[in-house]
Amino acid sequence: MTVTLSFLERVQQIAEALLEAERGEPVAPPREPSEMARHIAVGPLDDDDTAGRTGLTCMAGVAPGRKGLAIEDVLDALERVALATPRTGTRRFFNQLFSGRIDAAAAGEMIASLLNTSMYTYKVAGPHALIETALTQHMARHIGFAHNEGEGVFSPGGSLANLAAMLVARNQAVPDAREHGLDGRRLTMYGSADCHYSIRKNAGMIGLGRRNLRMVDCDERGRMRPDALEAMIVGDRQAGALPVGVIATAGTTVLGAFDPIEPIADVAQRQGVWLHVDGALGGTVLLSRRFRHLVAGSQRADSWTWDAHKLMGVPLSSSVVLVRERGLLEKHFSEAAAYLFHNAETELDHGVRSIQCGRRNDALKLWASWKHFGDEGYAQRVEHLFDLARHAADEIESRPGLVLTCRPESVNVCFEVRGKPSEAICQALRVEQLAMVGHAEVGGRRIIRVACVNADMTTADIDAFLDAVEDVARHVRDGDNAL
């Protein structure tokens, strides 16, 4: 309430400075941590508690001090930090599965932060509880869950959305698990060898054990082999395990591959195990007539993860976990809390279906953006990104110095520079402020992964990026990418 509008003017100035800097230098100057610490230090340096901890000599000025600084100085510091931050919003950022900015989404996020409410009850979330319902139902409808069935809740990231789904799968298979704990039987779940590491991490967290997240072989494009899945389930069951669920990935982290949901659903059905689709990256293809064939059978899944902060371009995080059977989230996550949940009717008290209690508003930004684009506008955006990736693959194949790892199924394009180490190429691109891109491992080789996720990009940006790769490759030492 005491917020002053002058601070908003200063925020606008900082945003202006940031946009100006991004135009001039789309890749922020890379700095070693100790240099960065000196650069952003804004407080007294005499209070050097963290120096030894990190090996950084200037962390004291980064840490809060005993005395405060004037608000003007703090806002100046925010500007300095903003300008020193890696520029994920620019057309030279290919490093992660999110990028770009959308006006409506940014506005939604900023207003949500001013409103600062929590999403657990209709009483305090008000319209935002309705917005969350409208979005999750809209997503459930695109998956193909039956009319008025299915339910979902926002989750702080795809990893924790997967966690919630895996917990529901576990509890459905072992009905006593939530109340009495696991009973020592060996429970198993299944993901592809290329599934996201959160699946393995979650298996460790929910009491299965990471070793009981079984890795199913993939085909040459990185897609789970349903025959291998079924053989593994059958073998594990014969060995005395209790298979409880399979996680199909719609858009793997490195290759962007889509596991074939339809035949995997057949296996899951035959074997009586839960089917979760981790569509953190690829869920958005549901909106595209051209590409939703990649998730054919989507409606047969028991649960889904769908990140809007990836292909839908809204700020981190905006992840949703959805289950086909309405009521399961509440069944497995609700707790009595007389100080919080006052109504018998919990339709709009989304706290009863969340792994969290207090929960920030990750829905408004997506709502604003989706209202602006509509399903059709989002379909076009996704198709543009896929077309960019196809263009990148074509262009790589046409350049003799580059080697395409495989044809992309979605927005990730993996390749190498012939005879040059991928890691050094990525590093050189960053140091020379030409592009930010990451490397990964595929088939025993270290490759460069280009993520085409900023819809502002054009084919000219892709070409310029590949030109830059070839340029820096000339002065990078020779080397092989075999691991």
Added chain:
Amino acid sequence: MTVTLSFLERVQQIAEALLEAERGEPVAPPREPSEMARHIAVGPLDDDDTAGRTGLTCMAGVAPGRKGLAIEDVLDALERVALATPRTGTRRFFNQLFSGRIDAAAAGEMIASLLNTSMYTYKVAGPHALIETALTQHMARHIGFAHNEGEGVFSPGGSLANLAAMLVARNQAVPDAREHGLDGRRLTMYGSADCHYSIRKNAGMIGLGRRNLRMVDCDERGRMRPDALEAMIVGDRQAGALPVGVIATAGTTVLGAFDPIEPIADVAQRQGVWLHVDGALGGTVLLSRRFRHLVAGSQRADSWTWDAHKLMGVPLSSSVVLVRERGLLEKHFSEAAAYLFHNAETELDHGVRSIQCGRRNDALKLWASWKHFGDEGYAQRVEHLFDLARHAADEIESRPGLVLTCRPESVNVCFEVRGKPSEAICQALRVEQLAMVGHAEVGGRRIIRVACVNADMTTADIDAFLDAVEDVARHVRDGDNAL
């Protein structure tokens, strides 16, 4: 990158309209869900998929449509939603354990959303990785963890911070748990009867089972009884269970009570179990010379949860989980991911110590705010809030129509109106737009809980609130609060 500055001007206008509305009507008009849906519907109404689902007749206009809306219309919609949102930032909001706004924090949050990076690696988080380190080390120092020991990571809310700590406790006691899963032994953890519901929920999630979260008796002020704790641990062990951890609460949800850490640490030490302190609400007393005696023994805990979005007033969420032994978070949460973690040196790659992968920036807002206030400014804020609560208690005791539940230990004040039902009073206050406050259960009675967490409040606000309570009580039907 294509973000336009004109949208920031519109955000500023919306903020101005919101602040104006908050001055005139600090409690937003309450609306039934169906009325709210009509009020915020901004799209075509012909696409009525969610109507039946929720029993709301106008959800279609809330859901995204096939076609998009002009950006101006979306921004207008955001303004309408903003004005219809419960006003957590005002001095009439006593309903939750967060409230108020701080310029520096709001600026930090808005800039973080524009920067839109993820906190997992130094490569993409840059200065924010340093800021997170500086903050968590500063917090560890206030807890009293040894110099350069202790580590922490931001977590999306106190519930999930508690989850991370409980997982570390479980894995330390059952070293095979993460790799091979739980072995069927009955594991137990201990919290007070008044501990937060996330502890029970987490026990269900991590495979212990909710029944094995054992509830320890409290004294008359809601503080865990160490003797009862020890007796329970001993008894459970004799019955064949493996006790793994105790959770002390620093600031319970309803009474704001502080479990006595020092004697609980003695029990934990004697019994060889992990000690976690859930200081989501009360951790901030560590900054106050006047009140840090409430958490005497803090440095003896193995782990801590500390929410900055409660008493430190920054936007949701800003929670930290801290462990005393450096390296434990990485030990129990790191995963190999060649596509993400490129460095052998993971000091600043905070993803290795998080339960998440992609993770929004919850640190910058706290950094900006803490830089502005300094430790001393924050101490004063906390002490002001405690003084407000004491004033409220005095005032309640001085008014014959009101009954204080017990003297407050911190910022929560619980009371009843003699002969009037608490629930109806809360409802009347909200409908008449006088205040937003919640009710809870204490000692078999339904009481009103006033959370004094907005540091802009003065004793005059407290008095005005109590006047309003007495006013509405006159026309609320008689009734008792016995449950």
